[in-house]
């Protein structure tokens with residue numbers, strides 16, 4: 001394989017899909033050497049079969065708003081690869097959603113799911129519907145309209161969706177309800193469900209907790225701990241909230257949180273009580289992070305900006321893709337940041353990743369550090385298949401073990417001759433090899 005040639009070809013075939021090409025480029029560049037040790041891969045054109053999704057479902061979603069006006073949105077489900085298990089990946093509702101973004105997410109999901117040690121393929125779906133400012137009744141009607149089409153493409157052994165940006169427990173509940181109504185089947189077709197109807201304990205916390213379990217493993221490789229460290233967190237949704245919670249539990253200090261309007265910097269740190277305020281503000285009232293600065297004196301609110309210029313020891317981006325660019329990365333390094341652990345998917349641009357790696361700081365891509373969410377989703381599928389529910393301690397212990405295993409796989413495949421652990425390379429090669437071997441065993445399909 002010549003990466004440049006593959007990328008040139010993909011660029012020609014998919015010219016308007018920059019996020020997809022960015023994600024493919026990152027993976028191919030880091031697996032090239034390993035791939036070329038296996039001539040049998042190239043002989044079966046494995047790389048093209050792995051880069052191009054198995055299937056793209058796209059459809060119109062029509063629903064009626066509170067004013068009685070008929071609205072249309074686009075809906076998608078990208079089923080990327082099911083070589084190692086049923087398709088699995090979240091659903092995103094955000095105005096920015098398009099085919100390129102979902103293709104990048106489904107591609108990434110395939111390698112992430114492979115890393116988890118569980119048998120799950122990769123998929124992603126969503127809509128350009130924005131839940132922002134919509135009433136609960138509108139959100140319910142939209143979810144139901146979305147499922148009218150999506151239910152055809154999913155199933156417990158076929159494709160199991162979950163939440164992502166704009167899709168939390170409420171939306172999963174509405175979608176699951178409609179799925180059940182249409183299929184008359186109570187099955188584990190969604191994960192992230194409510195505890196009363198098959199959800200798993202620790203699933204809401206899993207991505208954030210897993211992110212910090214992974215960060216702790218990285219710090220250990222340099223004889224460091226989280227105790228007393230100042231951490232910049234971006235976002236204030238599901239991943240950011242439980243990332244912050246675990247940082248506090250392990251003795252770290254959360255300095256910032258954000259939303260798409262701006263960020264807050266609290267010089268005293270966002271403690272447990274203040275984090276409870278943010279959880280209530282965001283989850284119950286669907287408020288804005290600006291209101292935190294109005295609530296607590298001495299807090300700085302910066303509109304239209306991200307927190308990467310603030311001084312801290314560690315950064316963990318937990319909002320969205322490409323939220324740390326090259327300049328942000330240079331600021332973080334100049335301010336003495338020693339570790340960057342990605343809670344979000346692809347939050348650092350390729351230039352930012354290069355800055356982190358050139359500075360030899362601890363840096364992990366989301367596909368390794370945020371894999372805790374899908375891992376506990378996998379555990380939810382297992383519990384559903386067994387028709388039982390495990391205790392929180394049992395799920396958390398398994399999550400912890402999975403994050404340690406992912407870290408060990410990254411160290412195994414990513415340690416460079418000078419001892420620096422290249423987590424991007426480690427995660428990509430470990431994730432790729434399992435999928436590649438499964439595809440080879442299953443023939444040209």
Ligand code: NDP
Nearest residue numbers: 164165166207235236237238239259260319320344345373
């Ligand atoms: P939520 O919708 O719960 O929260 C998203 C947060 O990011 C909100 O604070 C939101 O602000 C902010 N945000 C969204 N888009 C933008 C943007 N374009 N610019 C700035 N801020 C933005 O989503 P999650 O916490 O579930 O997801 C966050 C990230 O983590 C995503 O990259 C997702 O793919 C990834 N992830 C999530 C997993 C999960 O289990 N939920 C699993 C693995 C990865 P606002 O409220 O203003 O929109």
